[in-house]
Structure formats: structure tokens, C-alpha cells
Amino acid sequence: EIVLTQSPGTLSLSPGERATLSCRASQSVSSSYLAWFQQKPGQAPRLLIYGASNRATGIPDRFSGSGSGTDFTLAISRLEPEDFAVYYCQQCGGSPWTFGQGTKVEV
Amino acid sequence: QVQLQESGPGLVKPSETLSLSCSVSGGSVSSGSYFWTWIRQPPGKKLEWIGNIYYTGNTDYNPSLRSRVTMSLDTSKTHFSLKLSSVTAADTAVYFCARDSAVIPRMLAYWGQGVLVTVSS
Numbered sequence: 001e002i003v004l005t006q007s008p009g010t011l012s013l014s015p016g017e018r019a020t021l022s023c024r025a026s027q028s029v030s031s032s033y034l035a036w037f038q039q040k041p042g043q044a045p046r047l048l049i050y051g052a053s054n055r056a057t058g059i060p061d062r063f064s065g066s067g068s069g070t071d072f073t074l075a076i077s078r079l080e081p082e083d084f085a086v087y088y089c090q091q092c093g094g095s096p097w098t099f100g101q102g103t104k105v106e107v
Numbered sequence: 108q109v110q111l112q113e114s115g116p117g118l119v120k121p122s123e124t125l126s127l128s129c130s131v132s133g134g135s136v137s138s139g140s141y142f143w144t145w146i147r148q149p150p151g152k153k154l155e156w157i158g159n160i161y162y163t164g165n166t167d168y169n170p171s172l173r174s175r176v177t178m179s180l181d182t183s184k185t186h187f188s189l190k191l192s193s194v195t196a197a198d199t200a201v202y203f204c205a206r207d208s209a210v211i212p213r214m215l216a217y218w219g220q221g222v223l224v225t226v227s228s
Contacts, residue, residue, distance in 0.1 A: 001170075035214055037154075044203055044218035045154065050211045057216075088154055092213040096169045097156040 002027055004089050006100035013105065019076040021103045023089035028069045033093030036065055036074045039102075040085045048087075049074060079105070109133040111204050111219035119198075119226050125191040128181075129204030129219060135184040137162055142207045144215060145178065145189045147200040155200075160187055194226045 003026040013019055023034075031052035037045035047056040049065035052072055062077040076083055084107055089100040115127035129143070136143055145157040158168035160178040168176045177190040191198060201221040208216035 033213060037215075039154075044205075044221055045215075046218075047214060047216050050214040050216075054211075056211075056214075090154070090215075092215075095167050096171075097159075099154040099156070101153045 001096055002029060002091050002094055002098050004091060004098055004100035006087075006089060006103045008103060009101070010104045010106060012107070013079055014107065015079050015081055017079050019074075019079055019083075019105055021074040021076075021087055021105075023067075023072040023074070023100050025070040025072070025091065029072075029091045030093045031068050033091055034065075034067070034072055035090045035092070037088045037090060038083075038085050039088065045088060076105075109206060109217050111206065111217055113202060113204050113219045113222040115202075115222060115224065117223060117225060119194055119224060120228050121195055121226055122193055125189070125194050125198060125224055125226070127189045127202055127204075127222065127224070128186050129188070131185055131187070131206075136180045136187050137184045139209060140212070141209070142213060143178075143180070143187045144205045144207070146203045146205060146215075147198075148203070148221075149197075149200040152200075157189065157191075157202075196226050198224070199226045200224060 005024045007022045034052040036049040039045040053065045064075045086102045086104045110132045112130045119125045142159045144159050160166045175192045203221045204219045205215040206217045
């Protein structure tokens with residue numbers, strides 16, 4: 001099983017600041033099968049980034065993804081009030097599909 | 108645009124079987140090369156992949172749950188289902204159904220709103 005470890009667990013920032021979230025895999029993950037999700041309280045996760053670096057439909061360009069192999073990053077260039085949420089990385093290249101434990105971006 | 112909606116009992120007794128259905132609108136579960144997926148999230152915890160059922164009926168389950176999980180496609184072609192047997196309090200979670208995108212296979216672009224299932228006597 002591929003274990004995904006996200007850091008930090010919590011990121012305390014202000015609107016307008018830049019957020020950098022890390023996702024490290026226990027073994028190499030094909031970039032094609034690495035995704036990032038945003039989840040707000042009481043809601044289903046929303047796909048932000050697929051294939052490590054591609055924005056999903058309707059996702060603002062302040063969100064960007066990068067990385068390869070075992071190290072992946074989600075960056076939010078300028079935090080908007082609606083960006084404060086929990087972010088999960090996920091791999092679907094190997095079974096079982098796995099998620100990281102999440103990074104909470106808080107004010 | 109496909110839409111998904113979970114339904115099922117919100118309370119299940121320990122040792123019984125949890126049964127959930129995911130209603131699909133805007134598409135058929137037996138057409139297209141899609142992954143139909145179940146994911147759960149215990150309160151305050153991270154997301155856990157339960158498994159996939161492919162449009163052919165082939166399944167792939169999380170090894171941690173494999174002995175207790177059954178997924179199926181409904182013959183009506185508008186639903187797919189999850190059964191989890193011998194439940195305990197550890198199975199208390201919000202259960203989501205999801206589907207990938209035709210243009211980005213395996214990427215879970217479509218989700219239901221989730222249903223909370225509590226295991227308690």
C-alpha cells in the first residue's frame with residue numbers, strides 16, 4: 001500500500017498570503033495518478049488538481065500543483081476567504097487507492 | 108452532467124450489514140469506461156477508499172475491508188450499491204459515492220453529498 005504523508009498538518013495563514021502544501025509518498029507514484037482535493041465542512045471533496053499539475057474544470061489559476069516520484073506540492077498563490085479548508089492528496093496508480101491525512105488551511 | 112446521490116439507513120446495529128445505494132442521474136452505470144467508487148470518512152478523520160466497481164462489474168476492494176465488502180451494479184442501470192457486513196462502531200462514517208471523469212480516467216471528479224451512517228445498538 002502506498003502511504004501518503006501530508007505536511008504540515010495545519011497551516012495558519014491570512015487572506016492574500018501564499019500557501020504551500022506537501023504530499024510525500026512511501027513509494028513512487030505516477031504523476032498521472034496523483035490528485036488534490038479540497039474539502040469544506042459538511043461537504044464532499046472537490047477535485048482541484050489531477051495528474052499532479054492539471055487544474056480541474058472551474059478551478060482558479062491561483063491553485064497549482066507540481067512534483068513527481070514521491071514528492072508533490074499544492075500551492076495557492078493568494079489565499080481567498082473561500083480557500084480556507086482541508087486539502088487531501090490522493091493516488092490512484094496502485095491498489096488500494098490511498099489518501100493523505102489532510103492539511104487544514106486556517107485563518 | 109452526472110449527479111450522484113447516496114441513500115440508505117442512517118443507523119445500523121453492530122454485527123449487521125450496512126447497505127447503501129448511489130443513484131446516478133445523467134448517465135448509466137453500465138455504459139462508458141467509468142470507475143464507480145465508494146469512499147468513507149469517519150467523523151473528524153481522513154478519507155478512506157472502500158473500492159471500485161467497473162462498468163463491466165469487475166471490482167477492486169480495499170484489502171482492509173475486502174472480506175466484508177460487496178459492490179454491485181443495479182440492473183436498472185441507474186444505481187450502484189455497497190454492502191458492508193459485520194459492522195462495528197469503527198464503521199461509523201460519512202459514506203460517499205463517486206465517479207471518475209471520461210476525459211481524466213480514475214480522477215474522482217463527481218461526488219455525491221455523502222450520507223452519515225452510525226453503527227450503534
